[in-house]
Amino acid sequence: MEPEKKADQADDRIIKLAAVREPPQNPEAEQALLGSILINNAAYHRVGEFLKGEHFANPLHGKLFDDIARLIEKGQVVSVITLKTYLEHDEAMKEAGGAEFLANLAAASVHVIDAEQYGRVIHDLYLRRQLIELGHDVINGAFKPTIEESAVEQIELAEKHLYDLASIGQIEGGFKPFRAALTEAMTAAESAYHRVGQLTGVATGLFQLDQLLGGLHRSDLIILAGRPSMGKTALATNMAFNAVKAYREEHDPNGGSKVVDGAVVGFFSLEMSAEQLATRILSEQAMVSSEKIRRGEMISSDFDKVLTVSQELEHLNLFIDDTPALTIAGLRTRARRLKRMHGLGLLVVDYLQLLNPSGRSRQENRVQEISEITRGLKTLAKELDVPVIALSQLSRAVEQREDKRPQLSDLRESGSIEQDADVVMFVYREEYYLTRSEPSRRPEENDQHYNERHDAWRQRCEQTYGKAEVIVAKQRHGPTGIVRLSFDGSITKFGNLAADEDRPDEPAF
Numbered sequence: 001m002e003p004e005k006k007a008d009q010a011d012d013r014i015i016k017l018a019a020v021r022e023p024p025q026n027p028e029a030e031q032a033l034l035g036s037i038l039i040n041n042a043a044y045h046r047v048g049e050f051l052k053g054e055h056f057a058n059p060l061h062g063k064l065f066d067d068i069a070r071l072i073e074k075g076q077v078v079s080v081i082t083l084k085t086y087l088e089h090d091e092a093m094k095e096a097g098g099a100e101f102l103a104n105l106a107a108a109s110v111h112v113i114d115a116e117q118y119g120r121v122i123h124d125l126y127l128r129r130q131l132i133e134l135g136h137d138v139i140n141g142a143f144k145p146t147i148e149e150s151a152v153e154q155i156e157l158a159e160k161h162l163y164d165l166a167s168i169g170q171i172e173g174g175f176k177p178f179r180a181a182l183t184e185a186m187t188a189a190e191s192a193y194h195r196v197g198q199l200t201g202v203a204t205g206l207f208q209l210d211q212l213l214g215g216l217h218r219s220d221l222i223i224l225a226g227r228p229s230m231g232k233t234a235l236a237t238n239m240a241f242n243a244v245k246a247y248r249e250e251h252d253p254n255g256g257s258k259v260v261d262g263a264v265v266g267f268f269s270l271e272m273s274a275e276q277l278a279t280r281i282l283s284e285q286a287m288v289s290s291e292k293i294r295r296g297e298m299i300s301s302d303f304d305k306v307l308t309v310s311q312e313l314e315h316l317n318l319f320i321d322d323t324p325a326l327t328i329a330g331l332r333t334r335a336r337r338l339k340r341m342h343g344l345g346l347l348v349v350d351y352l353q354l355l356n357p358s359g360r361s362r363q364e365n366r367v368q369e370i371s372e373i374t375r376g377l378k379t380l381a382k383e384l385d386v387p388v389i390a391l392s393q394l395s396r397a398v399e400q401r402e403d404k405r406p407q408l409s410d411l412r413e414s415g416s417i418e419q420d421a422d423v424v425m426f427v428y429r430e431e432y433y434l435t436r437s438e439p440s441r442r443p444e445e446n447d448q449h450y451n452e453r454h455d456a457w458r459q460r461c462e463q464t465y466g467k468a469e470v471i472v473a474k475q476r477h478g479p480t481g482i483v484r485l486s487f488d489g490s491i492t493k494f495g496n497l498a499a500d501e502d503r504p505d506e507p508a509f
Helices: 003-020 027-039 040-046 059-073 080-087 091-096 101-109 112-143 149-168 178-192 207-213 232-244 272-284 290-295 300-315 329-342 359-363 366-384 414-419 432-435 445-465
Strands: 222-228 248-251 256-262 266-267 318-321 346-350 388-393 423-428 469-476 482-488 493-496
Touching: 027 040, 027 059, 027 112, 040 059, 040 112, 059 080, 059 091, 059 329, 080 091, 080 101, 080 414, 091 445, 112 149, 149 329, 207 366, 207 469, 222 414, 232 266, 232 272, 232 318, 232 346, 232 388, 232 493, 248 423, 266 272, 266 329, 272 290, 272 318, 318 329, 329 366, 346 366, 366 388, 366 414, 432 445, 432 469
Parallel strands: 222 388, 222 423, 266 318, 266 346, 346 388
Antiparallel strands: 248 256, 423 469, 469 482, 482 493
16 A cells, blocks of 8 residues: 555544544633633632633633633723623624623632642643644654654654643742752852862862862753864863762661762763773873874783773763763753663763754754753753763954953854853963974074074963863852863863962963
């Protein structure tokens, strides 16, 4: 049988099934709620936060609810009598019976105390109808494959819609008493007090950076940006490894467990393979050049060190996903699964511009796509309650300036990235630029002047050799500033500078 006929038959089955099984609805609950609002407007304030007209199964009930809501929000009293004026100009209401329709609603009213429960019933039935509609869309999409959307992309799109539906279904939020928030803050402060280093967030292992940031805070989106070859991936890998190496949990008498230090780390490597990332970590910990490991140019002692280190590292709770061209919906699904199966304390995405938006939004321009991606990452950080480090590229504007230290305006598609991020950090290595700008002799320049310029350049190279800067340009929780680190390019390792080496050449901003 041809695919089109199969799809048509599937549509017919769905239509017949829909005809037999009515979508869930409760017109009596809708009437009772509207009636209670007409009798006592206080009933509206019990449901106005989460209920909208579109949630009613009866369109007329939904329209009336929206009209009532607008009038109450304007401070007007709404009743059967005051609504008569509006009914005279509404054809749909007049067809339904006008004043008699309102009187019947008022007669069906429930006590104002029960209004919230009726509102929750209406909202729950709305979500069920949306689930049914989503299910129909998934079935129809699966029966009609297209070149534009693969099966995996359809799954991701369905997951996104399901997640959006779950988000609007959360009606338990709202205000919490200050004492509850204060208790949470004191619990975090107590944990920090007893923890080595006294940090409230996940430690990066880079002492001055931890001191400036207070660690990587839960639910934060942290953007780590830099130009190519500055060491973005190396720094992110170092921080992730330090966090997972410090991972420690305690067990209580009831069999529960609590993380007291470090974190389980999920690393989405969209640019490098998992094997390349593992090689970097091996190189860093064994102090053997990654180039030697890749080429097999190790001497016996080097190989022994690499083998020993690999055996020490194989049990670390570091999970790498190197799937290329991952969508934000796919990333969200995998991160949730990782937290459910292994726990999760830190998420790293390398890098932001290699992520794809979900579904049909790919037809929009790149700035809008990046906006969706950064919003998705920030939402994910809050949902999973973990810090998310997202690496980002910088525009070429940096190369056009004499001072090549990055600024917030250098972020590519910077509007949404800068807005959504809780922390923005830049990696900067002056050594990289200096070694590529050896002064050449100018026309009619004498030897003495040229040698002076060359000596000054060489001294500057020596001063900056093996050093890097992390520029914290934005931080919601504290100050900005510059943190100076050591950097060994052969093993791609950032580290802490000795106190006598950390003399700033220029003031931090």
